[in-house]
Amino acid sequence: MMNNDNTITALTKLYGYIAENAHSSRFSVTLNKLYKENGCDAMIIPMNIRCDDVAFTISQMRSSKLSGAVIGSEYQEEALTLVDHLTAQAQESGYCDCIWIEEGQLRGDLIMDRALALYANRDDFEDEIALRSMCHYFYDLTTGEKR
Numbered sequence: 549m550m551n552n553d554n555t556i557t558a559l560t561k562l563y564g565y566i567a568e569n570a571h572s573s574r575f576s577v578t579l580n581k582l583y584k585e586n587g588c589d590a591m592i593i594p595m596n597i598r599c600d601d602v603a604f605t606i607s608q609m610r611s612s613k614l615s616g617a618v619i620g621s622e623y624q625e626e627a628l629t630l631v632d633h634l635t636a637q638a639q640e641s642g643y644c645d646c647i648w649i650e651e652g653q654l655r656g657d658l659i660m661d662r663a664l665a666l667y668a669n670r671d672d673f674e675d676e677i678a679l680r681s682m683c684h685y686f687y688d689l690t691t692g693e694k695r
Contacts, residue, residue, distance in 0.1 A: 561590040562613055566605060567620025570594035579683045588691050606630045609649055616648040618686060631656035659685055
């Protein structure tokens with residue numbers, strides 16, 4: 549369980565949010581709030597990455613402490629070319645908005661469509677539907693829970 553000090557331990561599952569201006573997005577704040585409210589020892593870290601550093605950053609994820617990352621819209625086409633395996637949906641669309649690291653391999657997926665399909669009609673998501681849908685869907689994926 550994540551403690552109240554937001555301390556990252558050796559057991560904490562870490563995810564990145566890779567975008568040029570990740571720090572100014574509410575994605576990581578909203579998702580971390582979900583993790584904390586539900587007692588999950590996980591955290592998403594906003595990573596401000598310049599366009600000339602995105603290839604290096606993604607390729608180095610194989611040996612990092614991250615379990616995966618959400619990719620900002622400005623890097624989704626490039627991310628598609630940097631992963632080892634793609635889901636059929638990512639391949640067909642030409643975009644990759646999520647990367648999982650499994651056994652040193654980068655696996656790319658496109659999850660926004662599924663997130664919107666599952667969460668866009670919620671009554672408590674009157675605003676920021678895309679943001680909230682993506683946060684809740686990513687939470688479900690990383691915790692194995694269904695809401």
